[in-house]
Amino acid sequence: MDIIENRDAQFVLLAGFIIAVGLVITTLLLNSIAFEGNMAVDAGSSPIKYDIANLMRITADEMKSAYRNATAPGGYAIDNFNRQMRNFNGNVSKIYALRGEGVNVSWDLNNWQNMQNASFTDNGTASGASNWTVIENVSRTNITVNVVSVGGGTFQIGLINASGQSWTNVSATQTVKNVNVIPITPSSIVFRNGSTTSGNYSINGTASGRSFTRARDYILNATLTLSTSRVRANITIPVSVPW
Secondary structure, three states: OHHHHHHHHHHHHHHHHHHHHHHHHHHHHHHHHHHHHHHHHHHHHHHHHHHHHHHHHHHHHHHHHHHHHHOOOOOOHHHHHHHHHHHHHHHHHHHHHOOOOEEEEEEEOHHHHOOOOEEOOOOOOOOOOOOEEEEEEEEEEEEEEEEEEEOOOOEEEEEEEOOEEEEEEEOOOOOEEEEEEOOOOOEEEEEEOHHHEEEEEEEEEEEOOEEEEEEEEEEEEEEEEEEOOOOEEEEEEEEEEEO
């Protein structure tokens, strides 16, 4: 009886040991599966983020190009713009389809069609930065500003260099303001009180030894849809045109 009882006790201990080992192995396997799953998600999210960022960039560039081409002499502007953007959407959809991804680009031209000019903020919207630097290290430039509306305050164009600051006020009564700037030393051109004023501007000249153009007429909106087997993204971005 003692032998049988000892054997039973040994079997109980052995069973307990096997169960304990099994629990450890199971826990390790689950942790490994969870780790691999997280790694797969992280690895998969980076290409998606890259695709979205790349799609946003090329769409904005294409819309700027389409606007500049469409507003060039000859043809009806919006028709030409839509034609170029439809070709772009078709081509980019084919490229992404080769990777098993679905892409569609649509655009909103209401601001352009209704001649609703952008604000003189950094991003063209009323919520953008009201005081901002348009360009730095300017040595020669010409500025044309067309003010459509002033909600309050005075819109100012500033020239700032090591010698100090000079400001040109642009009020609603001055619908077109031409400012010729020929600074002795490299200067920065800044806009101030831009959130309460809307219109368009064109700045061209030389900065850091290179010719440049900065211009804005409208803010157009582009909606991008990217679909994969795991993710669907729908993003609307504002695009400043022509530059």
